[in-house]
Amino acid sequence: MDASLYLGLRWLPPAPADFSQRCRELAASPDISGAAIAALARHALGSGQLNRLAGVITAALDSGRALEPLVPLTLGLVCNATSDTLRAALIVTAARHGFALKCVGTGYNQVVQDALAPDSALNLARPDIVLLALDHRALPLQPAPGNEAASAQMIEAAFQHVDLVVRGISQHSGAACIVQTLARPPETLFGSLDYRTAGTWRTLCEGFNRRLADSLDGSRNLLLDVANIAETVGLATWHDPAMWNLAKLPFSDDALPLYADHVGRLLGAWRGKSRRCLILDLDNTVWGGVIGDDGLDNIRIAEGDAAGEAHRSVQAAALALRERGVVLAVSSKNNDEVAREPFRSHPEMLLREDHIAVFQANWQDKASNITAIAEHLSLGLESMAFLDDNPAERGLVREFTAQVCVPELGDDPAFYARTLFASGAFEATLYSEEDRARAADYQANAQRVALQQQAGDIQAYLHSLDMELTLKSFDAPGRARIAQLIGKSNQFNLTTRRYTEADVEAFEHAADCLALQVRLKDVFADNGMISVIVARAKDDSLEIDTWLMSCRVLGRKVEHAVLQKLCAHARSLGLKTIVGEYRPTARNRMVEQHYANFGFALRERDADGRTTWTLDAQDGPPDILPMRIVDLTLAARPVLDEA
CATH class of the missing domain: 3.40.50.1000 (HAD superfamily/HAD-like)
Incomplete structure (x- = not known):
């Protein structure tokens, strides 16, 4: 098996023989569903099939269809090449990875103009994320054999060019960016000596890629390693000079489905959809x-x-x-x-x-x-x-x-x-020590389930876990993990608002904000950070902006302890009520009754199913919980509450 494994997306089942007929049926259906679209998108599709299905998806979205359970997402596309075929491939591949994608394009080779103009179509569309699909031809790079100084200057100038575009998009649209590494041209000036010679395409592209990778932390902007994709299938296969000359396509038509799939899996990982x-x-x-x-x-x-x-x-x-x-x-x-x-x-x-x-x-x-x-x-x-x-x-x-x-x-x-x-099932955008320990955490969770089945009495089981819950304010060491949880948590997440690491730092220093990171240990393992809460004082209420929690600790009274803390904090500020909001998505239905289960009263429900709930700050959960609570937000030293 050669590069056809990758170019043919051979980890996906082949397209059904009646693919075109299914597309026609979907287009004609008055109740077209996102599930049916996703089922068709989960096949290995060629360029023509991608175009056909993209037309069905775009028409459905333009007519106002929600396409649940696909998650709405707007992608900005900035590139130095022809984007029509790329846009279609991205729309279908996004459906494969769980998104109903609207793609906002820009003018041909209008990269800087569209990024820096506040009133450009790109920035006015307020995309969720922008793909900078730029190859080596879009950057100020030209071979300068043996000239180390000129090579270093070009690499830095190319990086600053991309950084200017990223900062412009962030400033004017608020969107995150996907930034690509460069796939070097296959042609060499010196043969094997290119590897050791400054100013060749090989050293220029490798130098730029390293500069770019070192600048991204993954909590805000994402790296798409196009260089690796191209090298996997072969640089000569990736770069098609005839297609560039004819249609300004940055890679061969055969590579289009593979490129789009890598973008789709990266979007999925960014939104917490990668496999665990x-x-x-x-x-x-x-x-x-x-x-x-x-x-x-x-x-x-x-x-x-x-x-x-x-x-x-x-x-x-x-x-x-x-x-x-x-x-x-x-x-x-x-x-x-x-x-x-x-x-x-x-x-x-x-x-x-x-x-x-x-x-x-x-x-x-x-x-x-x-x-x-x-x-x-x-x-x-x-x-x-x-x-x-x-x-x-x-x-x-x-x-x-x-x-x-x-x-x-x-x-x-x-x-x-x-x-x-x-297959890209385990794509990642961030990697931390807590990520590395996740396998052991889930294995310990399985042991807890087995212990619960043996114990029978749920209270006895919870006490047997010997749990210790730690409440801390947001701090610098926790910022990356907090931003990661906010970006990826979907099921136990009341509002699914997404915040960057910079936003997390702002919460950390906001005087009117209670920003909590919650950690849990038990007899089996240290679970690490398992919950994040952001709440703000407003008028006579403490309003919960964000409340999310890892599903692996459900049923262990963690949410009770969090609500205790929220009520205590509100009372300490003289606030009368706790206000919570539930914003429904396709994946957070499990917490639809979260506030109702804690005795909150329904205050408002809008046409989109969003609900607002209130609770008297005096009416929090009882004090007796099956865990020790270490509250580092109250004093310089831990305050232990023994159950």
Whole structure:
């Protein structure tokens, strides 16, 4: 398998034979749904198919259709090339990743003008995010062989040019930006010596890319590594001089679907849609053979055996993902004891039982098992990716749990791991120490669920966790993680307002603002930061702007402790009421009754389903909670409240 894995998006199922007919039916449907559009977009589509489906989506949005459950998103597109075909590809790919995308274009090669003019169409559209699709031809870079000083000046000038555009967009539209690295031209001046010579395309592009990457922290503006995409498929394949000369397309037509998919997965990661759990089939996926038939000694995972090494590469990939924070689970049609035996006893196994957070080996259908795994981990199905060699099982999971990412696999297990990574299921925009520890956190959560099932009495179970909850004001060490949680949390998020790291810092210093970061420890693990709250004093009320929480700590009375704090803070300021707002989205329905459940009174409901709630500050939850509360917002030293 060559570059066709990537250029053909081979991790996606092929387009159905009646694709055009389905597009016509969608266009004619009076009740066109986002789910139906997304289902069609989740195929490997070529340029013509992308154009056709983009027309259906654009017409639906222009007619005022909401296209739920797709999330509305406006993307600004700034580029130095022809953008029509790119715009269509982005619209369809965004639907694949969960968005109903409106794309706002700019004039051809009007990059600086559109960015810096407050009244440009781009800035007036107030996009959520802007894609700077600029290649090396848009920047002040020209070969200067051997001239180190000129090379350094050009790299800095190119960076300042891009930075000027980013700052202009931020100032005039408030949008975040996606900024690209440069894919160098394949032509060389000196052959291999280009690598060592200042002022060649290779050193100029690499120098610019490093300067750009070092300037971005990921909490505000995002990096799209086009250089890596191009090198993966081959620079000569990526750059098509004929298409540039003919139509000013910055890359080959064959590469368009791949480029758009990388933008789509980056948008998904930015909005918290990347996967957090990898669920593994076992027979002929994690190892070669069928453990129930072949026995422990005859499954194939040994070094020196081509098939065995192919399956070991799947295990190595799973372990690498776990190391960066992805939680691992198993769904296998097997007897439980038989399925666990290789993990416990086979000397060539890289994966072991303690790497697996949830182990489902039974004879139920895998869609049901995956749903059970998601519930066990307190994660949504949209957080799951499933790897299985069996096309029938993949089809069943796609049919009944459409939110799960199911990479299509070919016949050769040597490419299973590569296909998994190529799918982009685990795209990230930020990476922190807490992200790295996430796999252990979810594994500990699975242990908590098991303990709860054994305990029976929920209060006894909560006390057995020996929890310690820490409340802190926003501070500099926590800013990046706070911004990450605000940007990614979707389910337990009352308003889903998005704030940058700069906004977080502003909350930190605002005199009228209660800005809390909440951390939780228990007998199993340190869960790290699990909740963020922003509330402001206004008139005689404390108004909750943002209240979000990690779903993995649901049911553990954390929200009760937070509301206690809000009420106590309001009373300390002489405020009479707590005001909360719920803004519905496709993904936060779980908290629709959050305020009602705490005794808030409904004050207002608008036509979009937004509700406003009030609570007397004297009516917070009872003081007795099954945890120690360390409140670092009240004094220089911890104040401990023992349950």
